Amino acid sequence: METTGLETTPGTGKIQIPVYIVDIFSNDQKEALAKKIGNGRYLGKVFPLSSWLSRFLMRHSTLLLRRPQATSLSRATAFNQHNVSMFFTKLKDEIERFAIESANIWNMDESDLTTVRKPVAVLAQRGIRNLGSATSAERGVLVTLALAVSAGGVCLPPFYVFPRKKFRGDVLAAAGFGADGATNPSGLMQGEQFLKFLNHFKKYARTAPDSKTLLILDNRESHMTIAALDFCKDNEIIVLSLPPYTSHELQPIDRGVFGRIKTFYNAALEHSNDGAEKENNDEENNDPEVSAKAALEHVRPFPKAPPREPTNRGRKRRKSALLMDEDEMEALRAE
Structure with missing residues (x-):
């Protein structure tokens, strides 16, 4: 039948x-x-x-079975014609007003890097449901990487935020020429670390003392502190914020730079972990204590770290703005 x-x-x-x-x-x-x-x-x-x-x-050759990507309602509704037009209108006005050249237009963004690699795709036999890949830990240490790239194609030396209380110069031993950094116990960039980044930005980005520099970034709270805006005002740096929840479309560093960096970074971690595993394989296989722990983990998994608790700080809804305007600075001071 x-x-x-x-x-x-x-x-x-x-x-x-x-x-x-x-x-x-x-x-x-x-x-x-x-x-x-x-x-x-x-x-x-x-x-x-x-x-x-x-x-x-x-x-039906035009149809394809795909899994949709989870997108928040705020991100889905924020990228619209009104918000995008408002941003580019302000960008055009500032460039024409101060005759800013492409070498003085900078995009700044930050992203997180972890010390644990993300497993890459491998070939496996059909029918295997649980496929594991050994890593140094399940949750790594978070390090923030901040970059600034100009419209002329120049990239500033990287700026790192390490999860430490005190900064030590040896953490930048292999970071490359001109790299700088700061510390924060969480590894995230806050207002104090962003002010240090602005000093780093001023050191390499300013071309002439009488010229204006345009810095485009997202409107995170750490980017809009009064101390940071006063520093930008004193050093002829114009700050233009992106509309909220649109950096995935309007921020070129987010779209074209960090993706490639994380690909090469993960490949480097993969290579280093493979070398370390090869050196330790013989010792681990001959150690009865390690074998007993592995068997126990297989029968009854060890307790793992709990998931992170979501936070809601009641952040005010914002829009694209020139943060150097007097009205904007007064509103930020009032907050």
Whole structure:
């Protein structure tokens, strides 16, 4: 007997149409399809057979089964024509007003790097559900990397924020020429660390004392402290903030720089971990204590760190703004 990829409900003879049709057809189309197949009705309780789905996709070449990416409502609604037009209008006005050249237009962004590598894709046998890859830990130490890139294609030396209380110069021993850093117990950039970044930015970005420099960044609270804005005002740095929740589309560093950096960084961690594992394999295999711990972990996993608790600080909703304007600075002082 030939199979069609559709099943019937036991005892009723009703045809069960695959649940994927929920995302493809409207209710009227589903009812029409059910009647056309065999006077059945939609139940939506079973999944389609691979043969039915493959034939269906062959008939509809414009369709593709994909898993949607989770996107917050704020991010989905913030990137609209009004917000984007407002940002580029202010950008154009400031460039024409002060005759700012491309070499003096800078984008600044920051991203986190962890000491634990992200496992890369590997070839595995079909049917294996749990595929593990050994790492140094499950949650690594967070280090923030801040970069500034000009419209002329020049990149400033990197600026790091290390998870320490006191800064030591030896942490930058292999960071490259001109690299600088600061410390924060959480490893995140706060107002104090951002002020140090501005000093680092002034050291390398300023081309002439009488020229204006435009710095474009997101509107995080650490970027809008009064001390940072006063420093920018005293050093002829114009600060333009991006509209909220739009850096994934409007920030070129976020889209074109950090992705490549993390790819090469993860590859370097992969190479270093492979070398360390190769050196320690013989010792671990011959150590009975290590073998006993591995067996115990397999039978009853050790307790792991709890998930991070979400925080809600009641942050005020903002928009793209020139943070050097008197009205904007007064509003920030009032907060």
